[in-house]
Amino acid sequence: MQFEIRGRAVFITETLRGHIERRLGFALGRFARRIKRVLVRVGELNGPRGHIDKGCRVAILLAPAITVVMEDRDSNVYVAIDRVADKAGRYIGRRLKRPRGSSSAMRIAQLLS
16 A cells, blocks of 8 residues: 655644554555555645644545545644544445355355255
């Protein structure tokens, strides 16, 4: 899984880069064979207005030419990253779920026939 991390009006420190790679790696690690690249953009949204103004957008490029985009906002960039990682892990898990007819009970029943 290849990460591309960019900042918009936010300096990407090694600590922030490590946090992004660790959180998304943990959330998406089990799907690493199916994920080509993960593009992450972290930045200020509204400038110095004092509102919820930091955001994280993640674009996940899956193997069969599918792109999934997730986004979250918060006053703390680390919280926004954590929430996007959780959303992405849940969504990709549902998206790549096995077909319903492939349970092990069905395979055992077929072998016994």
